[in-house]
Amino acid sequence: LKRCQISMDMHHIEKSFHRIKNTIQMKDVFQNVTILSASETLYNITPSDVCCMTKDVLGLYVDKVFRNHEESDPRIQRGLSTIANSFLHIRNALEQCKNQRNCDCQKEATEKFQIIVGNYEQMEVKAAAIKALGELDILLSWISRNYRPKATT
Amino acid sequence: DEVVNLPAPPDLSVHSTNMKHILTWSPVTIPGETVNYSVEYQGEYERYYTSSTWIPSSWCSSISTPECNVTDDITATVAYNFRVKATLGSQSSSWSTLKELFNRNSTVLTSPRMKISKDGYHLIVEFEDMGPYFEFNVTYWKKSPNSQKELYKIVREGGNLVHLETMEAGAEYCVKAQTIVEVIERSSTFNQVECIRAQDESPL
Numbered sequence: 207l208k209r210c211q212i213s214m215d216m217h218h219i220e221k222s223f224h225r226i227k228n229t230i231q232m233k234d235v236f237q238n239v240t241i242l243s244a245s246e247t248l249y250n251i252t253p254s255d256v257c258c259m260t261k262d263v264l265g266l267y268v269d270k271v272f273r274n275h276e277e278s279d280p281r282i283q284r285g286l287s288t289i290a291n292s293f294l295h296i297r298n299a300l301e302q303c304k305n306q307r308n309c310d311c312q313k314e315a316t317e318k319f320q321i322i323v324g325n326y327e328q329m330e331v332k333a334a335a336i337k338a339l340g341e342l343d344i345l346l347s348w349i350s351r352n353y354r355p356k357a358t359t
Numbered sequence: 360d361e362v363v364n365l366p367a368p369p370d371l372s373v374h375s376t377n378m379k380h381i382l383t384w385s386p387v388t389i390p391g392e393t394v395n396y397s398v399e400y401q402g403e404y405e406r407y408y409t410s411s412t413w414i415p416s417s418w419c420s421s422i423s424t425p426e427c428n429v430t431d432d433i434t435a436t437v438a439y440n441f442r443v444k445a446t447l448g449s450q451s452s453s454w455s456t457l458k459e460l461f462n463r464n465s466t467v468l469t470s471p472r473m474k475i476s477k478d479g480y481h482l483i484v485e486f487e488d489m490g491p492y493f494e495f496n497v498t499y500w501k502k503s504p505n506s507q508k509e510l511y512k513i514v515r516e517g518g519n520l521v522h523l524e525t526m527e528a529g530a531e532y533c534v535k536a537q538t539i540v541e542v543i544e545r546s547s548t549f550n551q552v553e554c555i556r557a558q559d560e561s562p563l
Contacts, residue, residue, distance in 0.1 A: 215542040217491070218434055273408050280415045284432070287414050291402035291435035 212299045216350050219292045223342050226285035231340040236333060241325040242341045247318040248348045255315035256352045257308070261300035262319045263345060264293045266326065267338065274335035289342065365389075367455035368396060368425065368443045375466040378492050378540060380433050386425040387445040387452065395421045395446050399454075400429065403437035413442060421446065436543055438462045464543040470550035471495055471517075471538050480526045480557055484534055488518035494539045496546065499523055502531040502554065513539070526557035 242248055242263075251259050272290040277283050303309040311319075326334050370385040387394045398419035405412045419427035433439050438460035445452040471493075474485045486495050495514040500507050514521050514536075526532055533554040538547040 213436070213541050213544050215435070218542075222434065268404070268408070272404065283412075283414045284417060287402055287405065288434040290404040290408075291437045294402075294404045294407075295435050295437050 212296055214296055214353050215292060216353060219289055220346050222285045222288040223346060226282050227343060229282060233336045234340045236337060241338050242322060242344045243325060247321050251315060255312050257300060258311035259315050259319060260349060261297060261304065261309055264297040268293050268297055271335050271338040274331050275339060365445050365447055365450055365452035367452045368445050369455060371441060371443060371455055371457050373461040377469060377489055378466050380430045381426055382429045382441050383426040384443055389447060392447055393423055395423050396443050397421055398427045398441060398443050400432045401440045402435060433463050436464055468538055468545060468547035470547045471536055473536050473550055475534050475553050475555050477555055477557060481522055482524040482526050482532050483520050484523050485520050486514060486517035492540050492542055493517060495536050496539050497534060497536045499532060499534040502533055528557055528560040531556045
């Protein structure tokens with residue numbers, strides 16, 4: 207991610223998710239199923255594939271996950287809006303970075319992303335969306351690990 | 360309820376300084392009545408992906424003053440739209456929206472207020488607490504007729520005393536600083552240079 211030099215407000219995104227996490231995760235009735243399946247996919251991505259995987263996974267969330275979840279509680283709406291707009295900003299910046307050939311996908315990363323998409327599409331649309339929203343803590347901690355803010359003074 | 364034609368609140372605009380964003384509009388006045396207002400917002404995501412979605416502002420549902428602090432609503436560096444309607448009893452006006460979308464990367468950044476002091480031979484600097492988005496880029500140097508070597512330090516947050524340098528006896532040191540806001544990738548202009556002289560060597 208460092209090659210793409212993107213400013214990410216990870217602290218604020220994580221804070222927004224933390225506020226709504228319990229409410230979201232309680233709506234997930236398929237506890238023994240996973241979409242991001244962290245151990246097999248995200249957490250053994252090579253550093254050179256991190257950028258492309260981030261772009262693709264954020265794209266999945268922007269294009270499908272947030273859209274397929276209808277929310278009436280303004281508090282949850284606000285939290286999800288912060289995350290969705292932040293993801294949109296980051297994804298758009300990574301797309302530009304890709305155009306400058308700094309964020310290309312290796313075969314292995316593409317295959318791993320397809321595992322995630324496969325997991326998502328196996329579930330009913332609304333259940334998949336709520337499951338993916340509930341797994342945002344997995345995604346956010348993975349992104350934070352790969353985008354280390356500068357050391358504090 | 361006497362039917363009153365409630366106009367939509369005009370002149371919506373966002374005033375933003377140092378990442379504090381205030382939405383204002385012109386009041387709707389009905390003689391002898393108190394008109395209330397409700398504010399909603401849309402980020403770029405809502406506009407492109409769920410265009411019918413408007414989100415109630417965090418702090419401004421049914422308020423009576425024609426302004427709203429929307430800092431907690433604008434939480435990403437994308438273009439936002441706002442809409443406001445007036446209500447009087449059971450009657451509501453139509454919504455009015457911004458003429459131009461607002462992105463927080465257009466906020467006005469002022470140079471930071473700074474206090475320098477000394478604790479013995481230690482040069483100390485303190486900044487006002489400007490909120491979670493602000494870091495401070497501090498440049499300082501020892502004044503001398505020939506060379507002037509500038510040193511730099513990034514201070515991650517305001518509101519604390521920060522040790523810059525251990526001064527040489529009798530030497531004068533100068534400091535200037537600017538704010539840095541990483542999430543919008545911008546910084547302010549430098550503030551006024553301030554200088555301070557270290558005490559002379561104390562006689563034994």
